[in-house]
Amino acid sequence: MKRSQIGLFVLIAIVFGALQAVYIVDERQTALKLRFGEVRDEVRDPGFYFKVPVFDEIIKYDDRILPLDTRKLEVTPADGRRLEVDAFARWRIADAKQFRRAVGASSIAGAVPRLERILNAELREVLGKVNSGVVLSADRVVLMNQIRDQARSQALSLGVDIVDVRIKSADLPKQNLEATFERMRAERQRLAADEIARGNEAAQRLRATADRTVVETVSEARKQAQIIRGEADARRNGILADALGRDPEFYAFFRSLEAYENALGGSNSSMVITPDSEFFDYLKSDTGR
Structure with missing residues (x-):
């Protein structure tokens, strides 16, 4: 083999070894340097770094905020109404060394189920202490x-920081919706019946008050009419008495006219009487004698 070829192989080996000894940490990453499985160093600052090939292993973790979408969870609030809660969380790796010790080589894929269990447990605990109305209202913030x-306190053992937790929806299970609607309808019907009963009671009171007012008004009117009628009769009798005192003959004549009127006032009146009866005295002569 020629020297040039040997030199080329050596150069390639040196370049390959140099590439194996260099690693890059992105600004969105945190890197751990492991030697024989043990953490030797943690790198947070971005840049180029060196390692010992074969002996050192570089594990990189995403340093950004990561999503955690849980499956719908059925919880039972304090009032016993079951709810289906759909929640999500946002989290990040706060301590890469602790995270490595907690989840091992499974990395983020191994951390997600454990975080979901923590979140579900806290959802059940917190929501189980309040009524369902609070969970369904704006107060659930x-x-x-x-x-x-x-x-967050439970996730510290994983080296994880829970940034935020939000409840996307909280609904009744489908099998409970019809029963809930029936209860709502029954409650509305009960309220309507109460309102109708109160309205009828108020109407009865108003009618009783009106009837009492009518009786009192009519009684007062009758009393006043009796008083006025009595006063009128008294005045009439006074006038008649005064007339009788002034001219007894005129009073006798007037009483006779009244007797004629009462006796002959009907449309089909008949009288059987002798012509020389005193009843016709004032009809026999001009003077009435």
Whole structure:
């Protein structure tokens, strides 16, 4: 073999060895240098770094915020109404060394199921202490922050920081929807019946008040009419008495006219009486004598 060929092989071996001894850390990554499986160094700053080929192994982890989408979870709040909760989390590797010790070679794929179990456990614990109305309202922001804080403390053992937890939806299970709708309809019907009963009661009170007012008004009117009628009769009797005192003959004549009117006032009246009866005295002569 010629020297030139040998030199070429040596050059290629040197270049290959140099390439094997150099590794690059991106600004979005954190790198761990392992020697015989043990962590020897942690590299966070981006740039070119050297390692010992064959002996050193470089493990790189994504330093960005990562998603964690969980499957729908059925929880039971304090009031016993079961809910299907769909939540998600955002997390990042905060301590690469601790993360390596916790999940080993499985890396992120091995961490996700453990994080999901932590998140589900905290969802059940926090949401199980409140009523379903709170979970379904805007006040659940406080609950999400509480879930995040408790999950964060549990995830520290993995070298992971839980950045955020959010509940995308919280709904009743499909099998419970019809029963819930029936309860809602029954409740609305009960409220409607209560309103109708209260309206009828108010109407009865108004009618009773109106009837009492009518009776009182009519009674007062009748009383006033009796008083006025009595006063009128008194005035009439006074006038008649005064007329009688002034001209007794005129009063006798007036009473006779009243007797004629009462006796002959009907449309089919008949009287049988002698012509010389005193009843016709005022009809026999001009003077009435």
